[in-house]
Amino acid sequence: MLERSESEVSRQKKLFRFFHHVKETGGTLVINGDLFDFYFEYKDVIPKVYVPFYHEILKLRESGVKVHFILGNHDYWVREFITDTLFDFTYFSDTPFKINGKKFYVTHGDGYLSWDTGYRILKAFLHSRLFIWFYRMIHPRIGYAFARWISKKGEHYLHSDAYNKKICDEMVIHAQKQLDQGFDYFITGHYHQAKDLPLNGGKLLILGDWLSFFSYAKFDGHDLKLKFWDNHETP
Numbered sequence: 240m241l242e243r244s245e246s247e248v249s250r251q252k253k254l255f256r257f258f259h260h261v262k263e264t265g266g267t268l269v270i271n272g273d274l275f276d277f278y279f280e281y282k283d284v285i286p287k288v289y290v291p292f293y294h295e296i297l298k299l300r301e302s303g304v305k306v307h308f309i310l311g312n313h314d315y316w317v318r319e320f321i322t323d324t325l326f327d328f329t330y331f332s333d334t335p336f337k338i339n340g341k342k343f344y345v346t347h348g349d350g351y352l353s354w355d356t357g358y359r360i361l362k363a364f365l366h367s368r369l370f371i372w373f374y375r376m377i378h379p380r381i382g383y384a385f386a387r388w389i390s391k392k393g394e395h396y397l398h399s400d401a402y403n404k405k406i407c408d409e410m411v412i413h414a415q416k417q418l419d420q421g422f423d424y425f426i427t428g429h430y431h432q433a434k435d436l437p438l439n440g441g442k443l444l445i446l447g448d449w450l451s452f453f454s455y456a457k458f459d460g461h462d463l464k465l466k467f468w469d470n471h472e473t474p
């Protein structure tokens with residue numbers, strides 16, 4: 240966690256240039272989870288490796304941009320530093336937004352797949368008060384070493400095209416349900432694929448990632464579009 244690879248540093252720089260762009264254009268930034276590799280906050284202690292992120296987010300807010308954070312499966316275990324100090328708003332689960340008359344359903348997206356029952360049970364456990372209480376009692380040196388080990392085991396972002404399609408088809412079903420309820424847009428992260436799919440006059444948007452796609456969604460007040468950042472705003 241402490242030693243950062245070159246590619247990680249370059250990804251971080253790229254993200255900060257994007258933050259800078261948001262600062263210039265103004266508006267609101269919603270970060271849809273997994274901003275951090277692993278974040279676990281203790282009553283008196285926060286992870287120091289992310290200090291540059293904390294700094295950039297605070298600068299962004301100082302410039303007048305509101306920053307919202309929907310927690311992901313890598314950074315769910317937050318406390319007051321995240322909820323009160325760092326972000327304007329923090330969400331522990333799926334959240335609706337209404338902007339300019341359009342309704343957005345935003346989810347990090349983990350645990351949605353019908354065949355992921357095992358994951359859903361694990362997620363419920365990892366989010367439980369008992370687990371969090373117990374984990375907080377463990378010395379951070381052990382807690383973080385364990386998380387790093389789990390995180391390494393889980394490095395399987397590159398799926399086959401067939402599996403990605405299966406995920407996408409499944410998310411279309413979930414998006415459809417929300418669109419039927421009156422939402423215009425269903426936005427999900429987590430799945431490391433970048434998709435902008437028109438659906439019933441609205442859209443399903445799978446956000447991609449900041450590992451290989453460098454993708455994000457932009458709502459200009461009328462339309463929501465998936466975009467790719469290449470050190471400047473794509474058309």
Ligand SMILES: [Mn+2]
Nearest residue numbers: 273311312429
């Ligand atoms: Mn995730």
